[in-house]
Amino acid sequence: GTLYKFEFTDFLYQVLRLAFLYYLCYIAYFQLAEPEDIVASKWNVDWSALALGILLGSIAYSLVLRVFILLMYLALDCEALSELDQVFLYEPADNRHIIMGAAFFEKFDYHSMRQYMLDKTENLHKCRSKLVKWFGLYFFQKMKPDEWQDKQKSVIIQNSDITNEAELNDFMCKQMQINDFGDNVQYKFILVPDYSATESIFILKSQHCFGDGLGIASIFLALSGEYDSKALPSLKPLGCFKKTIILLLSPLLVVRTMLSVALTPPDTNSIKNDTKRTGVKKAAFSKELEIQPMKDYCKKRGCSLNDYVAAITCVALHDYMDSHQ
Numbered sequence: 113g114t115l116y117k118f119e120f121t122d123f124l125y126q127v128l129r130l131a132f133l134y135y136l137c138y139i140a141y142f143q144l145a146e147p148e149d150i151v152a153s154k155w156n157v158d159w160s161a162l163a164l165g166i167l168l169g170s171i172a173y174s175l176v177l178r179v180f181i182l183l184m185y186l187a188l189d190c191e192a193l194s195e196l197d198q199v200f201l202y203e204p205a206d207n208r209h210i211i212m213g214a215a216f217f218e219k220f221d222y223h224s225m226r227q228y229m230l231d232k233t234e235n236l237h238k239c240r241s242k243l244v245k246w247f248g249l250y251f252f253q254k255m256k257p258d259e260w261q262d263k264q265k266s267v268i269i270q271n272s273d274i275t276n277e278a279e280l281n282d283f284m285c286k287q288m289q290i291n292d293f294g295d296n297v298q299y300k301f302i303l304v305p306d307y308s309a310t311e312s313i314f315i316l317k318s319q320h321c322f323g324d325g326l327g328i329a330s331i332f333l334a335l336s337g338e339y340d341s342k343a344l345p346s347l348k349p350l351g352c353f354k355k356t357i358i359l360l361l362s363p364l365l366v367v368r369t370m371l372s373v374a375l376t377p378p379d380t381n382s383i384k385n386d387t388k389r390t391g392v393k394k395a396a397f398s399k400e401l402e403i404q405p406m407k408d409y410c411k412k413r414g415c416s417l418n419d420y421v422a423a424i425t426c427v428a429l430h431d432y433m434d435s436h437q
Contacts, residue, residue, distance in 0.1 A: 121248065122248040124248075125249075129177075132173065132176075133169065133170065133359065133360075136170075137169030138169070140164070140168040140169045140172070141162050141165030141169075143165075144161035144165055166356075166360065167356065170356040170360065173359075174359075184246065184251060188251075188253060189254040190244065190246070190251035190252065190253045190254075191238070191241065191251060191253075191254075192249065193251065193252065197250070198249070198321070200319070200320040201243075201250060201319075203291065208288060208291050209320035209321075210288045210289075210291060210317065210319060210320070211316075211318050211319075211320060211323075211324075211328065212287060212288050212316070212317055213315070213328060214280060214284065214313055214314070214315045214316075214397075215313070215314045215332075216311050216312075217311065217312050218311065219305070219308075219309070219310055219311060220305060220312045225312075226268050226303065229335060230268070232334060232337065233334070233335070236334060237254055238297075238298075238323075239297065239299070239331070240254055240255055241253055241255065241297060242255055243295060243298055243321075252298075255297075263296050263297070266300075267296065267299070268300075268303065269300060269301070270302075270304075271283070271302050271303070271304050271315075272304070272305075274304045274313065275307060275308070277397055280307075293319055297322075298318060298319040299316065299317065299318035299319070299322050299323075299331075300317045300318070301315070301316060302316075303315070316331075
């Protein structure tokens with residue numbers, strides 16, 4: 113099927129997977145229930161057998177799905193996307209799920225930086241993988257060396273037109289509306305070596321499925337050569353029981369989401385008094401701050417660094433809203 117588009121075949125695959133799940137639960141129930149409970153009445157249900165059947169059916173379904181994902185990884189070097197990351201791929205034209213970030217560096221040479229980044233991402237599976245779709249499921253499939261060699265010229269790009277913050281802001285706002293990844297890796301590195309006489313800029317553009325805030329932090333750590341999984345926050349995993357309940361309720365959740373989307377009005381901007389988002393987009397760029405004086409101040413006042421940053425943010429938002437009424 114076509115990437116970034118939920119097609120009828122995708123819907124069909126989802127229906128078939130759910131039908132397979134319910135069929136497994138059905139088989140498990142009839143294997144466990146007492147015969148007289150089955151034939152006596154369609155409302156006479158052996159509830160203990162039903163609960164156990166649902167549990168066993170869900171476990172069997174999960175095992176089959178995991179075996180399929182494992183075979184895809186072993187046979188085709190495909191890494192499955194999570195359910196949430198797959199949702200990010202179905203983006204409308206007016207709401208691209210693109211993440212942009214820019215970092216200022218001391219002046220660097222384009223070719224040296226390009227080679228450095230290629231070396232650092234060489235062993236990162238997702239950084240060398242294109243997006244593919246099999247049976248309605250998305251995977252990151254690692255490219256062969258020849259294919260990667262051909263496509264990397266569109267992944268690390270040089271830009272010589274950006275020379276100030278206004279041009280950088282305009283460039284990033286426009287790029288956020290353009291999904292030009294296709295069946296390539298789901299990110300781009302845009303290098304601006306001649307931003308000023310003393311500075312260069314590194315711009316990361318990525319589709320949300322490539323990485324969220326945690327993923328972006330991971331790739332920056334990897335590029336810096338200081339990657340350590342222990343330094344990243346971990347998300348609390350869902351237990352088997354919760355996953356089973358979510359899986360069984362997924363058809364109802366889909367209907368609920370469709371109704372919510374259909375009945376929800378277009379997004380508005382609360383900062384602009386609930387008016388629709390229009391006008392020129394503006395951006396603010398952070399400056400480097402010394403962390404030690406901030407820590408000393410927090411220690412003196414008996415507060416955490418997070419409290420300090422939150423207070424600064426609150427004051428900034430208050431001043432902004434006050435000046436814009």
